[in-house]
Amino acid sequence: MCADFVLYEEEFKHLEEALRRLRQEANAKAVFLIDKNGQQIASAGEIEQFDTTSLASLTAGNVAATDGLAKLIGEREFSVLFHEGQQDHIHISIVAKRAILVVIFDDRSSLGLVRLRVKRASVDLEKIFEVMLQKGEKGAQGSIHASPFSEITDDDIDALFGE
Amino acid sequence: MTFINYASKEINCKIVYYGPGLCGKTTNLQYIYNKTAPESKGKMISLATEADRTLFFDFLPLDLGSIRGFTTRFHLYTVPGQVFYDASRKLILKGVDGVVFVADSQEARMEANIESIRNLEQNLKEHGFDLATIPYALQFNKRDLPSVVPVEEMYRTLNYKREPTFEAVATTGVGVFDTLKSVAKQILIELKKR
Numbered sequence A: 001m002c003a004d005f006v007l008y009e010e011e012f013k014h015l016e017e018a019l020r021r022l023r024q025e026a027n028a029k030a031v032f033l034i035d036k037n038g039q040q041i042a043s044a045g046e047i048e049q050f051d052t053t054s055l056a057s058l059t060a061g062n063v064a065a066t067d068g069l070a071k072l073i074g075e076r077e078f079s080v081l082f083h084e085g086q087q088d089h090i091h092i093s094i095v096a097k098r099a100i101l102v103v104i105f106d107d108r109s110s111l112g113l114v115r116l117r118v119k120r121a122s123v124d125l126e127k128i129f130e131v132m133l134q135k136g137e138k139g140a141q142g143s144i145h146a147s148p149f150s151e152i153t154d155d156d157i158d159a160l161f162g163e
Numbered sequence B: 001m002t003f004i005n006y007a008s009k010e011i012n013c014k015i016v017y018y019g020p021g022l023c024g025k026t027t028n029l030q031y032i033y034n035k036t037a038p039e040s041k042g043k044m045i046s047l048a049t050e051a052d053r054t055l056f057f058d059f060l061p062l063d064l065g066s067i068r069g070f071t072t073r074f075h076l077y078t079v080p081g082q083v084f085y086d087a088s089r090k091l092i093l094k095g096v097d098g099v100v101f102v103a104d105s106q107e108a109r110m111e112a113n114i115e116s117i118r119n120l121e122q123n124l125k126e127h128g129f130d131l132a133t134i135p136y137a138l139q140f141n142k143r144d145l146p147s148v149v150p151v152e153e154m155y156r157t158l159n160y161k162r163e164p165t166f167e168a169v170a171t172t173g174v175g176v177f178d179t180l181k182s183v184a185k186q187i188l189i190e191l192k193k194r
Helices: A009-026 A052-072 A111-140 A154-160 B025-035 B083-092 B107-126 B151-158 B176-193
Strands: A005-007 A030-035 A040-045 A080-084 A089-095 A099-105 B003-005 B010-018 B045-048 B054-067 B070-078 B098-104 B136-141 B165-167
Touching: A005 A111, A009 A030, A009 A040, A009 A099, A009 A111, A030 A052, A040 A052, A052 A080, A052 A089, A052 A099, A052 B045, A052 B054, A052 B083, A089 A111, A099 A111, A154 B054, A154 B176, B010 B025, B010 B176, B025 B054, B025 B070, B025 B098, B025 B136, B025 B176, B054 B083, B070 B176, B083 B107, B098 B107, B098 B151, B098 B176, B107 B151, B136 B151, B136 B176, B165 B176
Parallel strands: A005 B003, B010 B070, B010 B098, B098 B136, B136 B165
Antiparallel strands: A030 A040, A030 A099, A080 A089, A089 A099, B003 B010, B045 B054, B054 B070
């Protein structure tokens, strides 16, 4: 089974900072970072207007389906997806092999600008992910945080399902 | 793959409802959606054909409350049951933490149940999971129909590893939450072990 994905406060702040910068430089409405399994990691911008949970799950489904298509024609992956709407557009790219970067923008920006800024931001995000992975491995060996679940009791679990 | 977020104090787990076409996977999710308080659920998404058959997946995010200060969130997915959607089914199993197998109790669907469990076993293996060890619950659905196979016989045929098994009528909700609780509990116990 693959290892759990663990996100600590420090890296979370770094990720948010990188996303804020990207949103500003790309003149985008909102920027999201999503785990390939469909869970939102961090975001920046005008996120209140979006159902972020649904957005994360659908994006991951979209990327997974596109990955499947790539393999069918002998490509390793399609690393960038772009959906063009009448007003809003979505730029989707893979970062550090395991995360998905989503940029939602309108005509105040342009595809070229978004692509350029995403490229630069991806380098920063990859570095943060590297640290996260290292920490995750150390954490698995118990040297950083004990899992909050290591000491739960059956009663805790039952309480969760209390009617 | 559980996602533990120390920054927002959240734990996210993924549960997949598997089973042959028309066995009631989507109906399970719909019942859970209808019976859950608005503050504990997100929007349910169904990517379905015009005839309401699942095309890619259904998705329902649920908050179960908190354990030790961590919000426990379960993302429920269904797969498309029809045989020819196997490529899509495989994708949805990615990163799964627990599986519910919904079996159709009608005699005519027993072959389809068996084939679908084999398919589940195979697809899990391709993602590096093992049905023998992953949190798993078995549901015998549609117990209200006239031509159902006796429970003992279904158990003999479909039981994989003495997993918790539930009789259900998903349309009226019988057994639906019991099944969900069982698999969610197993996932949390699994987390505790790590």
